Amino acid sequence: MTALYQSTVTEIGELVPAFIAEGMLVFFGEGAPEELRDFCIMHEVSHKQDQVTVGDFFAINDQEFEILAVGDVANENLMNLGHLNLKANGNNQADLPGDVCIAEVELPEIKVGTHFSITRR
Amino acid sequence: MADYKAVLIEKGPGGWGGPLTILPTDETPLIYCVTGGGIHPIAARIAELTGGELFDGFKSSAPFDKIAVAVIDCGGTARIGVYPMKKVKTVDIHATSPAGPLAMFITEELMVSGVKADNIKPID
Numbered sequence: 265m266t267a268l269y270q271s272t273v274t275e276i277g278e279l280v281p282a283f284i285a286e287g288m289l290v291f292f293g294e295g296a297p298e299e300l301r302d303f304c305i306m307h308e309v310s311h312k313q314d315q316v317t318v319g320d321f322f323a324i325n326d327q328e329f330e331i332l333a334v335g336d337v338a339n340e341n342l343m344n345l346g347h348l349n350l351k352a353n354g355n356n357q358a359d360l361p362g363d364v365c366i367a368e369v370e371l372p373e374i375k376v377g378t379h380f381s382i383t384r385r
Numbered sequence: 386m387a388d389y390k391a392v393l394i395e396k397g398p399g400g401w402g403g404p405l406t407i408l409p410t411d412e413t414p415l416i417y418c419v420t421g422g423g424i425h426p427i428a429a430r431i432a433e434l435t436g437g438e439l440f441d442g443f444k445s446s447a448p449f450d451k452i453a454v455a456v457i458d459c460g461g462t463a464r465i466g467v468y469p470m471k472k473v474k475t476v477d478i479h480a481t482s483p484a485g486p487l488a489m490f491i492t493e494e495l496m497v498s499g500v501k502a503d504n505i506k507p508i509d
Binding site for chain 1: 419421422442443446449458459460461462463464467468471479481484485486487
């Protein structure tokens with residue numbers, strides 16, 4: 265198993281629950297402008313190695329979700345900005361270029377200090 | 386006092402919204418760039434044509450009421466809605482359409498997407 269990306273949540277914006285209710289987690293790396301912090305999960309990257317592709321796994325705490333689709337600009341967002349739009353919508357094709365899709369599941373609880381990672385088996 | 390000029394920004398191939406007229410003023414001088422990897426060429430082009438002041442949103446933060454236009458490279462969910470929500474005119478480099486929890490704030494008067502250099506035209 266190879267770790268492609270590892271990070272820790274540092275801050276959770278006020279509007280994050282509204283996005284979770286729609287099955288979305290919006291992440292941004294440190295340095296994101298103030299105005300984005302309200303609806304974002306801010307995080308501090310500890311490791312980034314490679315581009316994410318379909319079939320990789322997104323893990324929060326001990327739960328793992330297979331990645332079903334990766335939008336055209338998702339990797340660019342992730343590598344440059346630590347920005348990720350994770351959508352639990354079960355789509356095999358990304359509706360929007362920034363999307364990374366997983367199965368339609370209930371998203372796990374996220375708190376400051378929660379670890380998440382993307383791995384390849 | 387700077388000499389500002391207006392530009393018309395139309396949607397690009399597959400894009401949505403607009404056209405937007407952008408005219409910086411002394412009160413709203415900023416071409417606010419919130420894209421990965423520094424100032425995007427589209428933001429630089431708008432600044433060049435309008436006389437607006439380039440500002441990198443990832444380096445520091447600016448008050449919303451100073452922004453003439455925000456330039457983003459949003460894949461469709463988050464940044465796409467934040468600036469329209471604050472009534473800031475927004476140019477998305479990517480050809481996205483309104484979506485996500487903030488979609489209700491995104492209107493054709495406030496956003497244009499898929500913008501390429503050719504879609505930015507000076508207004509005499």
